[in-house]
Structure formats: structure tokens, C-alpha cells
Amino acid sequence: MSKRIVIHQIGAAEVMKWESERLAKPQPHEIQLRHTAIGLNFIDVYFRSGVYAAPQLPFTPGLEAAGIVQQVGSEATDFRPGDRVAYASPPIGAYCAARNLPAARAIKIAAGIDQRTAAAIMLKGMTAHYLLRSAYRVQAGDFILFHAAAGGVGLIACQWAKHLGVQVIGTVGSDEKAELARANGCAHVINYNRENFVARVAEITDGKGLPVVYDSVGQATFSASLECLSARGTMVSFGQSSGKVAPLDIGLLSAKGALYLTRPTLFHYTAQRDELVYRAGEVFDAVLCGAIKISINQSYRLADAATAHQDLENRRTTGSSVLIP
Ligand SMILES: NC(=O)c1ccc[n+]([C@@H]2O[C@H](COP(=O)([O-])OP(=O)(O)OC[C@H]3O[C@@H](n4cnc5c(N)ncnc54)[C@H](OP(=O)(O)O)[C@@H]3O)[C@@H](O)[C@H]2O)c1
Numbered sequence: 001m002s003k004r005i006v007i008h009q010i011g012a013a014e015v016m017k018w019e020s021e022r023l024a025k026p027q028p029h030e031i032q033l034r035h036t037a038i039g040l041n042f043i044d045v046y047f048r049s050g051v052y053a054a055p056q057l058p059f060t061p062g063l064e065a066a067g068i069v070q071q072v073g074s075e076a077t078d079f080r081p082g083d084r085v086a087y088a089s090p091p092i093g094a095y096c097a098a099r100n101l102p103a104a105r106a107i108k109i110a111a112g113i114d115q116r117t118a119a120a121i122m123l124k125g126m127t128a129h130y131l132l133r134s135a136y137r138v139q140a141g142d143f144i145l146f147h148a149a150a151g152g153v154g155l156i157a158c159q160w161a162k163h164l165g166v167q168v169i170g171t172v173g174s175d176e177k178a179e180l181a182r183a184n185g186c187a188h189v190i191n192y193n194r195e196n197f198v199a200r201v202a203e204i205t206d207g208k209g210l211p212v213v214y215d216s217v218g219q220a221t222f223s224a225s226l227e228c229l230s231a232r233g234t235m236v237s238f239g240q241s242s243g244k245v246a247p248l249d250i251g252l253l254s255a256k257g258a259l260y261l262t263r264p265t266l267f268h269y270t271a272q273r274d275e276l277v278y279r280a281g282e283v284f285d286a287v288l289c290g291a292i293k294i295s296i297n298q299s300y301r302l303a304d305a306a307t308a309h310q311d312l313e314n315r316r317t318t319g320s321s322v323l324i325p
Pocket residue numbers: 040041042043123124127148149150151152153154171172173174177216217220238239240241242243264265266267312313314315316317318319
């Protein structure tokens with residue numbers, strides 16, 4: 001028997017139940033993994049609370065983990081029992097001690113990267129990568145605004161952007177988080193609970209505005225974020241930790257200066273195997289060469305996933321968090 005978190009009904013963190021299951025053998029194209037660490041992500045909260053529709057009920061949440069291959073299906077010939085692998089991908093269901101996964105979604109963990117780190121960087125690291133290299137390709141000398149700079153994606157993205165020669169302006173919700181953001185790549189930090197970030201950005205950029213804003217906070221920041229862009233700037237709206245962004249009149253993009261708006265998701269930037277392998281490789285390299293350091297600031301037992309969700313939703317976490325089966 002194996003153990004997993006199961007959600008029978010959408011709701012608050014307590015809807016996550018710790019249950020036993022009998023795991024089937026892997027299908028021909030699948031591998032069976034014993035998880036060593038599972039990544040905690042805000043998207044898990046969206047699925048649990050109904051912001052995103054769950055594929056079915058009941059379901060097991062989670063989209064990121066690291067583990068050891070136990071068995072391989074007859075067509076999963078690239079893997080062997082004992083391989084160290086990680087993933088950040090549907091099918092949803094990472095909150096478990098063991099599972100079957102399509103082999104095409106698994107990546108072998110580079111030597112020198114431990115299992116917890118792998119579980120902390122697959123989703124958040126590849127997100128930072130596609131945001132900075134593809135959704136909008138930052139250039140050395142750019143000033144950028146990155147909201148929730150002390151969060152899981154934030155701490156990785158801000159270090160990486162600095163490494164690329166970017167002047168990062170990060171927003172945070174507390175003084176402790178401001179310290180952390182400063183130590184992790186932000187040239188300027190704004191506490192958006194206390195300060196008007198539009199005014200601060202104008203001051204920092206001498207009124208020029210920014211070529212790009214990365215906004216994962218959503219409802220609370222979206223409109224003001226548009227005000228921070230220079231003409232033909234790009235708004236990358238990639239999350240909604242404060243609530244969904246209201247429907248938008250596209251005329252606003254013209255009125256604010258021929259702006260670009262994208263609402264990207266990691267899974268559209270890693271759908272093809274080649275692209276997935278490329279991005280995961282870039283993340284491993286960035287860790288191994290020291291361009292980004294991974295702060296796993298919270299670790300929970302998987303059985304205590306409800307506590308982990310409460311901490312994440314209530315803004316009590318910084319950096320990455322892992323769940324240990
Ligand atoms: N589209 C994609 O491909 C993609 C991929 C990964 C993650 N994301 C998004 O990126 C964001 C960050 O994800 P993460 O897992 O790394 O989480 P996180 O940043 O560690 O946690 C969310 C942070 O958002 C800030 N926040 C602001 N208003 C909030 C509110 N009302 N409620 C809760 N938090 C609030 C908090 O930081 P402060 O206290 O400093 O404000 C909080 O710590 C999420 O929106 C997530 O959905 C998107």
C-alpha cells in the first residue's frame with residue numbers, strides 16, 4: 001500500500017485527506033517513482049480551492065516532485081530502476097509517496113543536484129527560465145518589475161535576472177521579505193503594502209517606465225502594473241495569488257502606449273519534449289554554476305500538506321517549500 005493526499009471536495013486546506021491506495025503497475029509508456037520530495041506551488045492552492053477546475057473528484061493535487069525510478073513500462077526504455085528523476089507537469093497527482101508517470105514528462109536529475117533541490121526547482125526554476133528568456137526576453141541593462149520577489153518563483157527569477165545583467169525592482173509584503181529579496185538579486189525593493197509601487201518605479205526609472213512587468217499577484221496589482229510600463233512594454237501576467245484579474249477592455253492597451261499582454265503557463269512552454277529537456281538543463285546548469293541558489297525555507301511532512309497550504313496562502317512562506325512523503 002502507498003499513501004497519498006486526496007481531495008474529495010473543493011475547499012479550504014482541510015479538505016486534503018491522507019489516505020492509502022494500491023498502486024497499479026506502470027503502463028508501457030510510464031515509469032513508477034518513489035517520491036523523495038514534492039514541490040509546493042501556488043497552483044496547488046488554485047486546484048484545491050477551485051480557482052482552476054480539477055480534472056475530476058476525488059483527485060490528488062501536485063505537479064512537481066523528485067524521486068527514484070522503481071519500475072519501468074515496456075516502452076519507457078530511456079529509464080531504469082534506480083534513476084534519479086524529477087518532473088513539473090500534468091497529469092496532476094504529485095502529493096503521494098509513489099506514482100506512475102508518463103516517461104516523456106520525467107527528467108534525469110543532473111549529478112550534483114540533490115533530490116530536495118530538484119523538487120524545488122523543476123516547476124519554479126523552469127518558470128523563471130521561460131519568463132525571462134521566452135515570454136519576454138530580458139536584456140542586460142533592462143529595468144524590470146518582479147512582484148512577490150521573495151516567493152518561490154520570485155527568489156529564483158530575481159537571482160537569475162541579476163545574473164543576466166538586469167536591474168530588478170522587486171515587490172514584497174514585509175520588511176523581512178525585503179531583506180531576502182535584496183540578498184537574492186533585487187537592486188530595488190518596494191514594500192507594496194506600504195508604498196505606492198507605481199510612484200516608486202517612476203522615481204527609479206526617471207519617469208521612463210519599464211519594458212516588462214512580471215505580475216503573479218493578479219487582482220491586487222494588475223492595473224497598477226500596467227501603469228509601470230513604457231510605451232510598447234510587455235505585461236506578463238502569470239498568476240493570481242490575490243485573486244483573478246478582472247476582464248479587460250483591450251482598448252486600455254492602446255491607451256497606455258501600445259502595450260503587449262501575455263498570460264503564459266509553464267506547461268505551454270514545456271509541452272514538447274525537446275523544449276522540456278532544454279529548459280530543465282538550463283535550470284540545472286544555473287544551479288550548478290552558482291548563478292542561482294535555491295532556498296528551501298520550509299519543509300513539511302506530506303501528511304501535513306494542509307499546514308503547508310495555509311502557510312503559502314497566508315503569505316508566511318519565503319522561497320521554496322517541499323513536502324516529504
Ligand atoms: N503561469 C505559470 O507558468 C506559473 C508557474 C509557476 C507559478 N506561477 C504563479 O507564480 C506565483 C508565485 O508562485 P509560488 O508558488 O512561487 O508562490 P509564492 O510566490 O511563494 O507565494 C505567493 C506570494 O504572493 C504574494 N501575495 C500577494 N498577495 C497575496 C495574497 N492576497 N495571497 C497570497 N499571496 C499573496 C505573497 O508574497 P508577499 O507577502 O511578498 O506579497 C506570497 O508569498 C503564483 O501566482 C503562481 O500561480 C505561475
